[in-house]
Amino acid sequence: MIHPALVALTARFGAQIETGSALRDQHGAGDSWHAAAPPDAVLFATTTADVSDALAICHEHGFPVVAFGHGSSIEGQTQAVHGGLSIDLTAMTAILRVSPEDMDATVECGVTRQQLNEHLRDTGLFLPIDVGAHATLGGLASTRASGTMTVRHGTMRALVMGLTVVLPDGEVIHTGGRARKSSSGYDLSALFVGAEGTLGIITELTLRLTGIPEAARAGMYSFARISDATQTVVEALQCGLSLNRIELLDALQMRAINAYNKTDHPETATLMIDMTGSAAQVAADQDTFGQLAAENGATLAPCHTTEEYNALWALRHSALYAARALRPGCKSLSTDVCVPVSELPGIIDAIQSEIAAAGVVAPLHGHVGDGNFHLVMLFDPEVPEEQTRVKQLNARLVAMALECGGTATGEHGVGLGKKAFMEAEHGGALNLMRRLKQAVDPKGILNPGKIFDL
Amino acid sequence: MIHPALVALTARFGAQIETGSALRDQHGAGDSWHAAAPPDAVLFATTTADVSDALAICHEHGFPVVAFGHGSSIEGQTQAVHGGLSIDLTAMTAILRVSPEDMDATVECGVTRQQLNEHLRDTGLFLPIDVGAHATLGGLASTRASGTMTVRHGTMRALVMGLTVVLPDGEVIHTGGRARKSSSGYDLSALFVGAEGTLGIITELTLRLTGIPEAARAGMYSFARISDATQTVVEALQCGLSLNRIELLDALQMRAINAYNKTDHPETATLMIDMTGSAAQVAADQDTFGQLAAENGATLAPCHTTEEYNALWALRHSALYAARALRPGCKSLSTDVCVPVSELPGIIDAIQSEIAAAGVVAPLHGHVGDGNFHLVMLFDPEVPEEQTRVKQLNARLVAMALECGGTATGEHGVGLGKKAFMEAEHGGALNLMRRLKQAVDPKGILNPGKIFDL
Numbered sequence: 001m002i003h004p005a006l007v008a009l010t011a012r013f014g015a016q017i018e019t020g021s022a023l024r025d026q027h028g029a030g031d032s033w034h035a036a037a038p039p040d041a042v043l044f045a046t047t048t049a050d051v052s053d054a055l056a057i058c059h060e061h062g063f064p065v066v067a068f069g070h071g072s073s074i075e076g077q078t079q080a081v082h083g084g085l086s087i088d089l090t091a092m093t094a095i096l097r098v099s100p101e102d103m104d105a106t107v108e109c110g111v112t113r114q115q116l117n118e119h120l121r122d123t124g125l126f127l128p129i130d131v132g133a134h135a136t137l138g139g140l141a142s143t144r145a146s147g148t149m150t151v152r153h154g155t156m157r158a159l160v161m162g163l164t165v166v167l168p169d170g171e172v173i174h175t176g177g178r179a180r181k182s183s184s185g186y187d188l189s190a191l192f193v194g195a196e197g198t199l200g201i202i203t204e205l206t207l208r209l210t211g212i213p214e215a216a217r218a219g220m221y222s223f224a225r226i227s228d229a230t231q232t233v234v235e236a237l238q239c240g241l242s243l244n245r246i247e248l249l250d251a252l253q254m255r256a257i258n259a260y261n262k263t264d265h266p267e268t269a270t271l272m273i274d275m276t277g278s279a280a281q282v283a284a285d286q287d288t289f290g291q292l293a294a295e296n297g298a299t300l301a302p303c304h305t306t307e308e309y310n311a312l313w314a315l316r317h318s319a320l321y322a323a324r325a326l327r328p329g330c331k332s333l334s335t336d337v338c339v340p341v342s343e344l345p346g347i348i349d350a351i352q353s354e355i356a357a358a359g360v361v362a363p364l365h366g367h368v369g370d371g372n373f374h375l376v377m378l379f380d381p382e383v384p385e386e387q388t389r390v391k392q393l394n395a396r397l398v399a400m401a402l403e404c405g406g407t408a409t410g411e412h413g414v415g416l417g418k419k420a421f422m423e424a425e426h427g428g429a430l431n432l433m434r435r436l437k438q439a440v441d442p443k444g445i446l447n448p449g450k451i452f453d454l
Numbered sequence: 455m456i457h458p459a460l461v462a463l464t465a466r467f468g469a470q471i472e473t474g475s476a477l478r479d480q481h482g483a484g485d486s487w488h489a490a491a492p493p494d495a496v497l498f499a500t501t502t503a504d505v506s507d508a509l510a511i512c513h514e515h516g517f518p519v520v521a522f523g524h525g526s527s528i529e530g531q532t533q534a535v536h537g538g539l540s541i542d543l544t545a546m547t548a549i550l551r552v553s554p555e556d557m558d559a560t561v562e563c564g565v566t567r568q569q570l571n572e573h574l575r576d577t578g579l580f581l582p583i584d585v586g587a588h589a590t591l592g593g594l595a596s597t598r599a600s601g602t603m604t605v606r607h608g609t610m611r612a613l614v615m616g617l618t619v620v621l622p623d624g625e626v627i628h629t630g631g632r633a634r635k636s637s638s639g640y641d642l643s644a645l646f647v648g649a650e651g652t653l654g655i656i657t658e659l660t661l662r663l664t665g666i667p668e669a670a671r672a673g674m675y676s677f678a679r680i681s682d683a684t685q686t687v688v689e690a691l692q693c694g695l696s697l698n699r700i701e702l703l704d705a706l707q708m709r710a711i712n713a714y715n716k717t718d719h720p721e722t723a724t725l726m727i728d729m730t731g732s733a734a735q736v737a738a739d740q741d742t743f744g745q746l747a748a749e750n751g752a753t754l755a756p757c758h759t760t761e762e763y764n765a766l767w768a769l770r771h772s773a774l775y776a777a778r779a780l781r782p783g784c785k786s787l788s789t790d791v792c793v794p795v796s797e798l799p800g801i802i803d804a805i806q807s808e809i810a811a812a813g814v815v816a817p818l819h820g821h822v823g824d825g826n827f828h829l830v831m832l833f834d835p836e837v838p839e840e841q842t843r844v845k846q847l848n849a850r851l852v853a854m855a856l857e858c859g860g861t862a863t864g865e866h867g868v869g870l871g872k873k874a875f876m877e878a879e880h881g882g883a884l885n886l887m888r889r890l891k892q893a894v895d896p897k898g899i900l901n902p903g904k905i906f907d908l
Contacts, residue, residue, distance in 0.1 A: 099794065099796065100692075101688050101692075101794075101795065101796035102794040102795055102796050102825075103691065103692070104794070124692070143637055144635075144636075144637040144641070145637070146635055146637075150634075150635060154612070154635075155635050157635075157641065157644075158608070158612065167886070171882055172882070173881065173882045173883040173886060174880075174881065174882075174883060175883055177859050177860065177861055177879075178793075178794045178858075178859030178860065179792040179793060179794070179824075179825060179826075179855075179859070179860045179861040179864065180604075180792065180794075180795075180824040180825055180826075181598075181600055181604060181608075181609050181611075181792055181824050181826065181864050181865065182598075182792060182861035182863065182864060183597055183598040183599070183600075183648055183790075183861075183863045183864065183865050183866060183867040183868070184861045184862050184863050184867075184868060184872070184875075184876070184879055184880070185648070185868060185876060185879075185880060185884070185887050185905055185906070186645065186648065186649055186653075186887045186890060186905075187598070187611065187641075187644045187645065187647065187648055188883055188886060188887070190611075190641045190644030190645070191640065191641065191644070191645065191890075193641065194637055194639070194640065194641055195640055199640075210694075211691075211692055211693070211694045213694060214694075234555050237557065237665075238554075238555075238557070238578070238665055239665070240664075240665045240667060240668075240731070240732075277694070277735075278694075278735065278738065278739075280734060280735070280738060281731075281732065281734070281735045284732065284734060285732075336637075338633040338634065338635055338636060339632075339633060340553065340555075340556040340558070340632045340633070340634075341555065341556055341634075342553065342555035342556050370633075370634040370635050371556075371633060371634055372633075372634075372635065401633075404632075405631050405632030405633070406631065406632065406633045407631055407633040407636035407637075407638045408638050409636065409637045409638050410633060410635050410636060410637065411635065411637050412637060413637040413638075414637070414638060414639060418638070421638075422638070422639060425631075425638055425639075426628075426638070426639060427627065427628065428625055428626070428627045428628075429627040429628060429629055429642055430639070432621070432627060432642060432894070433639050433640045433642070435893045435894065436640060436645075436890065436893060436894075438893065439889045439890060439892065439893030440886070440889065440890075451639055451640075452639070
């Protein structure tokens with residue numbers, strides 16, 4: 001029997017609703033190690049009104065709804081674990097407004113940062129978010145994503161000025177606005193940013209832009225030990241250098257990058273640094289950084305040309321693929337803890353000892369200016385013990401991170417993969433999250449089974 | 455008859471509870487034009503456990519609770535309009551932890567920014583929030599305050615990393631943590647920041663610090679018209695100059711400042727600028743700013759010494775007192791709209807025309823880098839028509855601000871004074887705020903009557 005919700009949805013949407021199994025399978029899986037869980041149907045929404053009508057119908061019937069962008073989330077956020085409707089938002093790609101004087105823009109949720117930045121090119125502005133994934137801005141907001149430029153520009157939390165959100169019953173609300181700051185009531189934008197589609201579906205975003213800097217300089221700095229690299233990071237942050245990116249890669253990750261890209265960079269703990277600002281400032285700051293790094297024993301390889309600059313960041317962006325290529329055919333569980341920067345050497349040392357003892361291959365890269373790093377732990381999906389082992393290592397790492405005031409997830413979100421850690425991380429605050437969920441979505445139709453159980 | 459809640463509170467707290475009328479009067483008034491509304495009693499809390507026990511008792515008896523710091527809020531946030539208990543938190547002044555390497559600190563809610571910055575002096579760090587008021591950090595967080603350095607460092611929203619909060623029933627929760635970013639569940643810190651004590655009482659804050667810059671340079675730039683000044687601001691923001699403060703004062707405000715401080719600065723639209731960073735950078739940026747200002751017709755008065763620098767910012771901080779001194783014995787209603795920066799010339803011109811037509815004295819100063827400005831509208835409290843007139847002008851200004859995507863309040867909060875504008879500003883989102891309030895504080899004991907009515 002066809003679910004009455006699907007009957008009503010089909011009556012409203014006709015050919016915009018599809019139920020082919022390949023399509024459903026694709027929409028029930030993200031870029032993750034989590035088992036796929038297909039929805040019952042996929043709706044290709046083109047307007048906020050579509051989303052509103054769909055939610056009104058699903059709400060009436062208590063039918064689950066999962067928002068879907070480019071499926072790049074890696075903690076199972078898009079898996080339809082209770083079935084229901086996956087709403088594909090990738091056709092909502094209108095850039096609705098750009099105000100160069102005010103340095104802000106309003107876009108539909110299916111726009112990617114790449115599309116927006118291409119559109120902005122002639123304005124001298126850009127959206128300063130640089131994640132590896134090809135993701136929609138609605139999705140990036142929903143996981144409170146960040147990436148390599150966060151040390152300078154903050155996460156999606158800082159970049160979202162306002163949202164259009166469809167609530168579970170189909171009501172459309174607007175949060176925030178175009179003011180650069182406001183003390184007007186509860187911060188509803190912040191409530192939906194990072195809620196992973198469990199409280200509402202974001203259909204439009206007003207975003208804070210920034211000026212394309214006059215100059216950018218990058219460099220690669222090779223250290224004997226990870227602690228020498230992180231000590232340099234602490235010193236650089238305290239000096240207030242014009243850091244735009246500050247990325248750490250361990251020896252194994254550098255070996256993977258060399259193999260993948262056919263390069264021959266030193267295979268040791270490495271910092272990749274990006275300075276942006278005025279030409280004079282970045283030149284001076286790069287010199288200062290070089291001195292700090294040298295005092296911590298580094299060998300220096302600053303970039304001198306735009307080609308070298310681009311090649312360096314292309315290397316960095318290959319890190320995940322290079323890591324996965326170390327064991328072809330394997331899946332990967334990417335850890336995502338974020339800790340106070342001073343805790344990085346200790347926690348990396350402790351977990352790498354355990355990883356070595358367990359015989360797991362797990363190159364490390366991360367955004368160390370924020371205290372966030374990823375171990376890409378590879379496992380053979382055909383060997384259940386391997387998956388168990390990497391899950392145990394991840395749990396150990398999260399426990400260590402929480403112990404020192406950190407978080408289980410710096411940027412990937414909770415989804416299915418980190419639910420088990422929420423009680424330990426939040427304590428009584430987790431129940432408050434549950435109360436908020438029940439207040440906003442009393443029928444529990446939005447992305448059920450994610451972040452926490454009710 | 456003594457309310458049973460007071461009997462229970464007195465049994466628990468003894469001499470920490472006071473009911474003297476002078477004390478109650480003081481705790482029922484802020485630094486505002488709103489009528490005082492004294493609580494039934496004042497509790498001098500010294501620990502989170504005190505606050506927790508007090509809330510548990512008040513919750514049981516449905517007895518209202520208002521959090522109180524230094525009483526500097528200006529929209530009636532501390533008025534006990536339904537009576538009840540005022541919890542004075544000014545004795546909670548412990549600085550619990552400072553981590554220079556991680557550039558963060560944890561403090562009790564009664565600490566002021568002045569106390570914290572004094573404590574931090576030897577670390578080379580400071581908390582970059584600069585409001586005129588002598589206020590507690592708990593209060594600053596609760597109104598999502600900001601001030602003059604927001605254009606560079608963001609509001610309390612950006613500076614709060616985590617909180618200890620007592621919920622209405624006395625439960626103590628911890629939000630956020632020491633990680634610089636997190637995607638771990640709902641952003642509960644952001645829920646309490648700006649909630650004006652209606653959802654919980656903040657008792658501890660973990661705050662992001664920043665390095666004291668190597669150099670700072672300030673200057674005063676006098677323009678023929680406000681639009682020339684704001685055009686300079688737009689251009690400076692787009693250039694990405696190292697602006698730390700960018701303050702606008704109109705001709706009347708400058709006249710008030712001269713009279714109050716016995717100075718003789720040009721009495722015309724004025725920008726006061728602060729650049730911070732490396733010595734080379736701020737020198738270069740001050741030159742660039744001077745060129746932009748000169749192209750917009752300004753006369754320049756850059757500061758050359760630390761004494762001149764300090765004198766300039768002392769002048770700026772005298773603005774409110776100088777404004778009030780224009781009509782001794784008067785009260786003032788300070789507007790607080792925040793709009794996209796490009797809208798500033800139009801909205802200021804429009805409201806100043808109406809102010810002039812109404813014969814109201816209202817000097818203007820504000821944080822124009824954020825689009826936020828204050829008109830200090832003076833009125834004689836003995837002449838009811840004067841108060842009516844300034845309220846009408848404020849309502850006109852808010853309507854214009856909302857029309858162009860702005861907000862009724864950039865930094866003062868809603869309290870009692872801006873409740874009337876919430877429906878127009880938030881539309882359906884206001885009902886969502888009400889649902890959140892009911893989920894967190896179902897008995898409605900926390901700061902009842904503020905922000906919105908249920």
